[in-house]
Each structure stands twice: as structure tokens, then as C-alpha cells.
Amino acid sequence: MSIDADIDISAESAPKKDIFYVTTPIYYVNDVPHIGHAYTTVNADFIVRYHRLAGEQVFFLTGTDEHGQKIAQAAEANGVSPQEWADRIHPRWREVWERLEISYDDFIRTTEDRHIKPVQELVQRLYDQGDIYLATYTGPYCVACEAFYQPSEIVGGLCPIHERPVEWIEEENYFFRLSAYADRLIELYESRPDFVQPDIRRNEVLSFVRSGLQDLSISRTSFSWGVSIPWDPRHVMYVWLDALQNYTTAVGQGTDPDRFARTWPADLHLIGKDILRQHAIIWPAILMAAGFDLPRKVFAHGFLTVGGKKMSKTSLTGISPHLLLDTFGSDGYRYHFLREGTFGQDGPFSWESMTARYNADLANDLGNLVSRSLAMTTKNFDAVVPAPGESTPLEDALLAAGVLAAEQMDERVRKLDPAGALGAVFEFVRAVNHYIDDTAPWKLAKDPAQRERLGTVLHTVCEAIRQISILISPAMPSASRRIREQLGIGPVDSRPLSESVISGTSLVGVKVTKGDSIFPRVEVEKPA
RNA sequence: GGCGGCGUAGCUCAGAGGCAGAGCAAGCGGCUCAUAAUCGCUGUGUCGGCGGUUCGAUUCCGCCCGCCGCUACCA
Numbered sequence: 199m200s201i202d203a204d205i206d207i208s209a210e211s212a213p214k215k216d217i218f219y220v221t222t223p224i225y226y227v228n229d230v231p232h233i234g235h236a237y238t239t240v241n242a243d244f245i246v247r248y249h250r251l252a253g254e255q256v257f258f259l260t261g262t263d264e265h266g267q268k269i270a271q272a273a274e275a276n277g278v279s280p281q282e283w284a285d286r287i288h289p290r291w292r293e294v295w296e297r298l299e300i301s302y303d304d305f306i307r308t309t310e311d312r313h314i315k316p317v318q319e320l321v322q323r324l325y326d327q328g329d330i331y332l333a334t335y336t337g338p339y340c341v342a343c344e345a346f347y348q349p350s351e352i353v354g355g356l357c358p359i360h361e362r363p364v365e366w367i368e369e370e371n372y373f374f375r376l377s378a379y380a381d382r383l384i385e386l387y388e389s390r391p392d393f394v395q396p397d398i399r400r401n402e403v404l405s406f407v408r409s410g411l412q413d414l415s416i417s418r419t420s421f422s423w424g425v426s427i428p429w430d431p432r433h434v435m436y437v438w439l440d441a442l443q444n445y446t447t448a449v450g451q452g453t454d455p456d457r458f459a460r461t462w463p464a465d466l467h468l469i470g471k472d473i474l475r476q477h478a479i480i481w482p483a484i485l486m487a488a489g490f491d492l493p494r495k496v497f498a499h500g501f502l503t504v505g506g507k508k509m510s511k512t513s514l515t516g517i518s519p520h521l522l523l524d525t526f527g528s529d530g531y532r533y534h535f536l537r538e539g540t541f542g543q544d545g546p547f548s549w550e551s552m553t554a555r556y557n558a559d560l561a562n563d564l565g566n567l568v569s570r571s572l573a574m575t576t577k578n579f580d581a582v583v584p585a586p587g588e589s590t591p592l593e594d595a596l597l598a599a600g601v602l603a604a605e606q607m608d609e610r611v612r613k614l615d616p617a618g619a620l621g622a623v624f625e626f627v628r629a630v631n632h633y634i635d636d637t638a639p640w641k642l643a644k645d646p647a648q649r650e651r652l653g654t655v656l657h658t659v660c661e662a663i664r665q666i667s668i669l670i671s672p673a674m675p676s677a678s679r680r681i682r683e684q685l686g687i688g689p690v691d692s693r694p695l696s697e698s699v700i701s702g703t704s705l706v707g708v709k710v711t712k713g714d715s716i717f718p719r720v721e722v723e724k725p726a
Numbered sequence: 727g728g729c730g731g732c733g734u735a736g737c738u739c740a741g742a743g744g745c746a747g748a749g750c751a752a753g754c755g756g757c758u759c760a761u762a763a764u765c766g767c768u769g770u771g772u773c774g775g776c777g778g779u780u781c782g783a784u785u786c787c788g789c790c791c792g793c794c795g796c797u798a799c800c801a
Binding site: 223225226229231232233234235236237238376398399401402403405406408409411412414415436437438469470471472473474475476479480501538539540543544545546551554555557558559561562563565566567568569570571572573574577578621624631632634635636638639640641643715716717718719 | 728729730731732737738739740748749750751756757758759760761762763764765766794795796797798799800801
């Protein structure tokens with residue numbers, strides 16, 4: 199026990215993990231952003247903003263993956279160097295994230311020194327300890343995929359994905375001993391069922407690993423646009439080996455031990471289901487080899503479908519985030535992709551359903567609630583929130599509904615159910631509209647004897663809108679801000695919802711300003 | 727072929743061994759403060775098909791039909 203006590207003392211001085219760390223994938227600068235990318239990032243931002251709102255310390259990372267053959271090819275086709283190409287494309291991503299109000303704390307680019315150096319150090323270490331070895335690999339290779347295939351997969355000499363001829367390549371490659379980690383990976387999935395979520399993805403990963411793992415080819419000599427292998431510069435790293443490490447290099451891997459200790463492991467790697475294997479198998483194996491802690495959770499969401507079909511690249515790029523942003527704004531955009539469908543499963547996307555949902559929930563229910571409430575406050579009390587008189591069971595019930603919404607939201611965000619979380623908030627919005635109908639303040643206003651009662655009702659409504667402005671802030675930061683401006687109050691505090699939502703009568707005497715509609719209705723016609 | 731998932735109201739989806747649910751859309755009514763808004767009321771569903779276990783299954787099991795995912799490196 200005395201030995202333990204000594205350890206405790208030293209542990210006390212060492213920094214401990216105290217930051218909630220969320221990542222998105224880093225996006226390939228080969229592509230311009232489409233709504234699928236934004237789907238991942240918007241959901242991550244919602245989760246992050248919620249945790250910040252609840253008063254937690256958070257670190258939110260996104261970025262761009264800038265190495266690999268496809269980028270070299272794209273650069274060449276455009277007559278510039280790969281680095282120039284990456285420099286030119288990567289702002290396209292930042293622009294979209296700006297417009298979508300993505301509150302990332304850091305944006306990492308894999309071509310930055312702060313990334314490359316620690317990556318090389320770690321890979322060198324894995325080589326030195328025997329996790330990486332040299333071997334000759336021969337097989338069919340698709341340039342577009344940047345990947346070798348199993349001979350059995352090649353149909354008629356064509357790549358199964360791109361349907362173009364594969365090249366038969368013999369290459370001297372470095373390999374990572376992925377197979378050596380199979381047992382530990384299986385143990386990981388079994389002992390921590392939450393590591394890979396949803397369950398269906400966990401099952402896929404588990405059965406894949408159980409079927410046996412081959413070692414992973416982690417270097418290329420056929421092109422040079424990548425992080426070079428430090429002990430053998432003829433080779434550059436396979437993009438995933440480089441890219442995955444963004445999650446650790448961004449938080450101090452090999453450069454800032456204190457920061458690393460406070461941030462790593464990631465609490466959540468949010469990804470699309472297409473890159474599940476890299477995150478659920480390769481990445482943990484690399485981390486095991488490196489001796490780092492493993493992420494707490496890898497969550498793979500589903501894809502958007504269009505017209506009931508899997509979204510193709512062409513249909514995806516056909517729907518630009520900018521087009522939707524022009525019509526619905528960042529709030530409408532974010533709301534739709536958080537609220538519609540079940541996170542984790544594939545879900546349909548259509549302009550019609552997005553418009554319908556926007557008008558029903560945002561314009562009619564919430565926007566109009568703000569509008570009617572502030573109009574009545576303006577008309578009856580010179581735009582100053584009145585002091586409440588005695589409350590009735592109606593007020594008590596509404597207060598309880600607000601508290602319930604906050605509780606349910608908390609529970610559902612932590613279960614990674616954004617749609618459910620917002621569902622709870624909008625149930626409260628409906629309850630407030632209902633309350634106004636029940637109390638009929640426009641009738642009270644006609645009877646001078648009911649002046650105090652009218653004050654109670656309008657105070658209660660304004661207070662409820664204040665609560666709503668807090669609850670929607672992770673989903674719709676701009677709308678939250680605009681509502682609070684009209685209410686005459688400042689930005690949302692960062693503290694537990696139980697405190698901020700239930701904070702009583704702070705609005706009395708505040709001057710409100712009925713401004714522009716928070717959510718103007720959108721016509722159904724889709725722009726050409 | 728192997729492993730797994732899905733099939734519930736017009737649409738998107740919840741659900742659970744014991745009287746079938748929500749939101750949207752639709753219809754009717756109320757109200758008039760508000761963004762033709764809000765509030766109330768109203769449906770129809772052989773809960774994919776056929777068997778089995780059970781006092782009782784849409785929920786558990788088997789088979790079948792139809793979609794889909796994974797099966798070595800595409801958000």
C-alpha cells in the first residue's frame with residue numbers, strides 16, 4: 199500500500215485526461231465538399247457544441263488529408279505541384295465549414311511539419327521494434343483506388359469499383375504486422391462493446407477480424423507524394439498510415455506530452471461507414487503497437503440516400519452544400535441533417551422533405567412562436583418583458599416541460615442521438631405554442647382587470663423562448679443568437695443546462711425587439 | 727457462397743410476448759396574437775408471406791419472398 203501511495207503522489211502532478219476530444223475524418227483535398235462530408239461534420243459539431251454548452255472542456259479537430267497518388271495526379275493534370283494543389287483546394291473546405299458554423303478548435307493538414315515529423319518518428323519506432331518489415335508484394339493494382347486487389351476480385355482485368363484496367367504490379371513494400379494484433383483486437387471489441395458503434399458495425403468488424411487479418415502494406419514506391427519512410431526514402435507511406443495519425447499529432451504526439459495526456463485518447467471518432475475498417479481495425483492496431491491508449495468510441499454513421507438509392511458521387515456533387523445554404527441558411531441546413539433520420543442508419547435526402555421539415559418545425563413552430571410572442575410583448579408592454587404575477591398549474595406544467603426537454607436532450611446527445619435530442623426540444627416548442635393557445639393572451643389584453651395575468655403569461659412565454667434559445671444553440675447557433683438578440687439578452691452561457699435553463703425571472707424589464715423573421719418560410723420549388 | 731440487417735399508417739420512422747404508435751402530409755372544427763400561422767379532433771394499417779412455440783406473437787423460432795450492408799484498404 200505504501201508503494202501505491204507513492205505512485206498516487208506522482209500521478210497527481212502528472213496531467214490527466216480532462217478534455218472531451220472529438221474528431222471528424224480529415225477530408226481528401228482531391229474532392230470538393232459535398233453534403234455527405236458535411237453530414238459527418240455537422241453532427242460532430244452539434245455534439246461538440248453540446249458538450250461545451252454543458253460546461254465541459256472540449257477539443258474538436260477536423261482537417262484535410264493531402265497526400266497520395268490521386269492528389270499528385272490531380273495536381274499534374276492542372277499543371278501545379280501537389281503542394282500548390284493542396285494549398286488551392288483546402289480553403290474550399292474551410293469555406294464550407296465557415297458557412298456551416300463548424301466550431302473546430304484546430305484544422306490539421308497532413309502536409310504540415312507538425313504532422314509529418316511525429317508521424318515519421320512513430321513509424322521509425324514501429325520499425326525499430328519489429329512491427330514493420332520489408333517484403334515483396336505482387337498483385338493487381340488500381341491507380342484510381344490507389345489499392346492492390348485480391349486476384350479473385352478482378353473481373354475481366356478490371357477494377358471492381360472503377361471498372362478500368364488494373365495494372366499488375368510487383369512492389370517492394372513495407373508491411374505492418376497487423377495480423378499480430380488480431381487477438382488483441384477481438385478482445386477489444388468483446389470487452390468494450392461500445393468501442394465500435396452502432397452494433398451492426400461492431401458485428402461487421404468483429405466478423406472481419408475473426409476471419410483472419412493479413413499484414414498491411416504501408417509503403418509505396420510508385421509515386422512520391424507522401425510522407426517518406428525515414429529509414430528508406432525511396433518509399434512513401436500509404437496514405438492511411440499517415441492520415442490516421444492526424445488524430446494524435448494534432449494533440450501533441452511526440453511534441454507536447456502534457457497536452458497529449460490531457461486530450462488523448464479521443465472520446466469520439468465520428469466517421470462514415472465507408473472508412474470503418476481503417477478506424478476500427480488499423481488505427482487501434484497502430485495505437486497498440488505505439489503503446490498509446492485507444493479511442494473511447496468509433497461511431498460510423500450511415501449514408502444519405504437519394505430517391506431510395508445509394509447516393510452516387512455524381513448525385514452527391516449535384517447537391518452542393520452551398521446551394522442548400524443559400525436557401526435554408528446554416529440553421530436550416532444543420533437542423534435538417536441533425537433531425538432527419540436515425541443517426542447511424544442510412545437515411546433519405548430530398549429537397550422536398552427538407553423544405554417540408556424546415557417549414558413545419560422551424561418556420562411554423564419555432565419562428566412563428568418567437569414572432570407572435572414578441573409582437574404581443576411589444577404591443578401590450580411597450581416591448582419590455584413584464585414581471586410575472588401568481589402562477590397557475592399551466593405555468594408550472596410549462597416549466598416542467600422545459601426541464602424535461604433539457605434532461606432528455608442531455609440523455610440523447612450522450613447516446614449520439616441528435617435527432618432524438620432535437621425531437622425533445624421541439625416537443626417543448628409545441629408545448630409553448632399550446633400554452634399560448636390555452637391562455638389566450640390576446641383575450642386577456644382586452645380586459646384591463648387581467649393585466650397582471652397577461653404579464654404572467656407573456657413573461658412565461660418569453661422565459662420559455664429563452665430556454666429554447668439555449669437548447670437549440672448546439673444545433674442552430676445562429677438562430678439561437680438571433681433569437682436572443684430579439685429577446686434583448688446576450689450570448690448563451692456555458693454551464694450545465696440544469697442551471698442555465700432553470701434560472702427563473704432574469705428577463706423582467708428586458709427590452710425586446712421584434713426583428714426580421716428568424717426562419718422565413720421557404721417555397722417548395724427547387725432552384726434550377 | 728459466408729456473416730449480418732431491413733420489410734409497421736400516403737411519406738419518414740419508433741415500438742414491444744397481452745387492447746397497434748409519433749412526426750409530416752390529408753380531412754373537419756376552433757381561434758385570430760403571429761411567418762396563409764397556431765390549437766383541437768379524425769382516419770385507414772391482413773405490423774412482407776407461410777408455418778411453429780405459447781393461454782396469447784406484429785414482437786420469440788423456422789422456412790420463403792423482396793430490398794440492403796460487410797466479405798482487405800471510396801465521404
